[in-house]
Amino acid sequence: MKTKLIVTSVFIALFALITSSSFSQEKECCKDKSMGNCGDMKSGSEMKSEDGKCCDKHGNAGGDSTVSTGMTCPVSGEAIGEGQGVKFDYYGKTYTFCCEGCEAKFKKEPMNYIKEDINCPVMGDKIESKDVFAMHNGTKYYLCCKNCLKKFESDPEKYINKKN
Numbered sequence: 001m002k003t004k005l006i007v008t009s010v011f012i013a014l015f016a017l018i019t020s021s022s023f024s025q026e027k028e029c030c031k032d033k034s035m036g037n038c039g040d041m042k043s044g045s046e047m048k049s050e051d052g053k054c055c056d057k058h059g060n061a062g063g064d065s066t067v068s069t070g071m072t073c074p075v076s077g078e079a080i081g082e083g084q085g086v087k088f089d090y091y092g093k094t095y096t097f098c099c100e101g102c103e104a105k106f107k108k109e110p111m112n113y114i115k116e117d118i119n120c121p122v123m124g125d126k127i128e129s130k131d132v133f134a135m136h137n138g139t140k141y142y143l144c145c146k147n148c149l150k151k152f153e154s155d156p157e158k159y160i161n162k163k164n
Contacts, residue, residue, distance in 0.1 A: 074106065
């Protein structure tokens with residue numbers, strides 16, 4: 001009987017530890033939206049931040065303090081309030097993200113989040129695949145062919161955010 005009691009106690013203690021650790025990470029995301037796990041939270045749809053405001057599953061504080069702009073984060077799909085969000089220019093268009101974590105995900109694989117066609121910054125042709133690309137300052141830039149890749153790599157600043 002003692003063995004069952006001890007095993008049950010250990011199981012409950014481990015469950016409590018795991019649960020509290022998970023909740024702690026959720027509070028961190030509410031507090032610091034720059035964390036990389038911002039858009040990946042899998043628990044309930046609402047939690048409380050340290051200041052008592054409700055946060056959604058992505059760590060964004062809601063409530064009356066934000067005015068809807070109609071903008072949504074291209075990565076998480078979150079609504080972005082007026083004067084909020086993280087802006088990033090890519091291929092001549094400004095994208096607004098709910099947090100720095102979503103911006104980082106976008107930079108790693110932009111074509112996963114861009115809904116419209118994008119054109120090669122060197123020749124202007126439509127980019128058909130993710131196969132030809134260059135990394136510059138932590139952002140992936142797609143190009144239409146290997147010749148454009150060479151030109152882009154020789155002077156990326158000349159082509160970045162060039163409007164086609």
